[in-house]
Amino acid sequence: MIKKRIISPLQKFIKTESASGILLLAATLLALIWANSPFKDSYQALWEYKIGFKSEHFELYKPLILWINDGLMAVFFFLIGLEIKREFLIGELNTTKKLAFPLFGAVGGMLFPVLFFVILNEDPETAHGWGVPMATDIAFSLAVLNTLGSRVPLSLKVFLTAFAIVDDIGAVLVIALFYSSSIDVTLISIAIGLLAFLYFIAHRGFYSHYITFMFGTVIWVLFLKAGIHPTVAGILMAFAVPIRQKVDTPKFIDNLSQIIKNIKNAKDTSMPILSKEQISEIDNLDHWIEDYQSPLQLLEHKLHDIVAYVIIPIFALANAGVLIFDSNAHLDSALIIHIALCLILGNSIGITTIITTVKKLKIIEIPKDINMQHIVGVSFLAGIGFTMAIFIASLAFAKSPEFLGSAKIGVLLGSLISAIIGYLILRYNKTDNTMNDEELSTSSS
Numbered sequence: 001m002i003k004k005r006i007i008s009p010l011q012k013f014i015k016t017e018s019a020s021g022i023l024l025l026a027a028t029l030l031a032l033i034w035a036n037s038p039f040k041d042s043y044q045a046l047w048e049y050k051i052g053f054k055s056e057h058f059e060l061y062k063p064l065i066l067w068i069n070d071g072l073m074a075v076f077f078f079l080i081g082l083e084i085k086r087e088f089l090i091g092e093l094n095t096t097k098k099l100a101f102p103l104f105g106a107v108g109g110m111l112f113p114v115l116f117f118v119i120l121n122e123d124p125e126t127a128h129g130w131g132v133p134m135a136t137d138i139a140f141s142l143a144v145l146n147t148l149g150s151r152v153p154l155s156l157k158v159f160l161t162a163f164a165i166v167d168d169i170g171a172v173l174v175i176a177l178f179y180s181s182s183i184d185v186t187l188i189s190i191a192i193g194l195l196a197f198l199y200f201i202a203h204r205g206f207y208s209h210y211i212t213f214m215f216g217t218v219i220w221v222l223f224l225k226a227g228i229h230p231t232v233a234g235i236l237m238a239f240a241v242p243i244r245q246k247v248d249t250p251k252f253i254d255n256l257s258q259i260i261k262n263i264k265n266a267k268d269t270s271m272p273i274l275s276k277e278q279i280s281e282i283d284n285l286d287h288w289i290e291d292y293q294s295p296l297q298l299l300e301h302k303l304h305d306i307v308a309y310v311i312i313p314i315f316a317l318a319n320a321g322v323l324i325f326d327s328n329a330h331l332d333s334a335l336i337i338h339i340a341l342c343l344i345l346g347n348s349i350g351i352t353t354i355i356t357t358v359k360k361l362k363i364i365e366i367p368k369d370i371n372m373q374h375i376v377g378v379s380f381l382a383g384i385g386f387t388m389a390i391f392i393a394s395l396a397f398a399k400s401p402e403f404l405g406s407a408k409i410g411v412l413l414g415s416l417i418s419a420i421i422g423y424l425i426l427r428y429n430k431t432d433n434t435m436n437d438e439e440l441s442t443s444s445s
Helices: 009-035 040-048 064-089 096-120 124-134 138-146 154-178 185-203 209-226 231-238 249-265 276-292 295-319 333-360 372-381 386-396 401-427
Strands: 050-054 059-063
Touching (some): 009 138, 009 386, 050 064, 064 154, 064 295, 096 124, 096 154, 096 333, 124 386, 154 231, 295 386, 333 401
C-alpha cells in the first residue's frame, strides 16, 4: 500500500520560503554587481527616480526606492500580519506550551544583539543603528536549513519559523516606537478610527476584500503623512481580516453536490455558452466558495508567492547594491564590524543562553528530536538578518546616508558568516537526535 504524504501548510510555507531565499540571493548578487560595475550610475539613478503626483493641497511624490520600502514592503508586512494572526489563533503559537520555546528564543535573539551593539558602539552618530542586528530573515534562514534535508528534524524548522514570526513582531514594534518621525496626532487618530471600524465590522461577521483594500490605502497614506512608518499599517490591517468560515465542509459538500446535479439537469445549449439555469448555478457556486474559504487563508495564499517571488527580490535589488570597490566610498569600518559581530555573536549567544537558562528552570518544553547542537546551529542561522535588518538600517540612517552603506555591508557580511557557521554546525551534527536530561531536560511537545 502506497502511503500518500500529506504536506501541512507549515511545510508548504517552508518550501516556498526556501525557494524564495535562492531568488533573494540572486537579486542580492545582481544588486552588488550592478552597483559596483561601470553602470553604477544607472543603478543609483533608477532608484532615485521620483514618481507620484502633486497638487496644491496634497503631494505623494517619492523616489522609486521609497515606493518600494514604504509601499511594497507594506504588503510584505500585511502578509506577516496574516501569518502572525493565523499562528496565534490556530497554528504553532496558539498555546502557551507551543509559544514558550520560540518566544524565549526570540527574546534572546533580539535583546543580545542590541546589547552587543550598545556595548561595542562608541560613535554617537551611529548609535541610532542599535535595532539593525535584531531581526532574522526567515526566507534566507529557512533556505539554508532546507538544504540540510533530513539531517534536521521538522520540529527544528517549526521552531525557526515560529521564532522568526515572534522576532518579526518585535521588529515591527521597534519600527513603530523608535524609527518613526514626529507623529501627527490628528491623522493617526483618524487612521486608528478607520481601523477600529474595520475590526468592528469584521467582528460582526462582515468582510469585503474591496472595502479592506480601499480602507487600507487610506490608512496607509494616513500613517505615512502622520509620521509612523506605513509598514506598521500593513500589520494592523491584517488583524482586520477574519479567519473564520461561514460554512463548514459538510454543508459546502452538500450544496456543491446539489449544484452539480442542477447543472446536469439544466438545459444544455449547443453553442459554447451557458444557459440561464447554468449561469445561475455558477453564481450560486461562487457564493458558496466565498463562504467556504477563510478570508485570511485566501489572502495569505494569494499574496505569499507575490511577496516571496516578486516583492522581496525587488526589495533586495533596490537595497543591497552598496559600493564596495570604490575608492571614493566613505565606509565606516567600525560600524561594519559591530553590526556583523552583533548578528553573528549576539544571536548565537543570546538564543543559546536564554534557551539553556529557561530549560534549566523547566519553563519550556523542547521536542525530543532537537538536541543542543541543533539549538546552537539554528541560533547562528538567526543571525541572517538580511531583509528586515537592511530595512531597519534604511530607517535608522535615513538622515545619515554616509553610514547606510556601511550598515548594509555589515548586514551582508554578518549574515553570510552566520549562514556558513550555522550550516556547518547542523551539517556535521553527529549526535543523536534525542536529547538526554543532562543536555536539555524536555518532553515531547
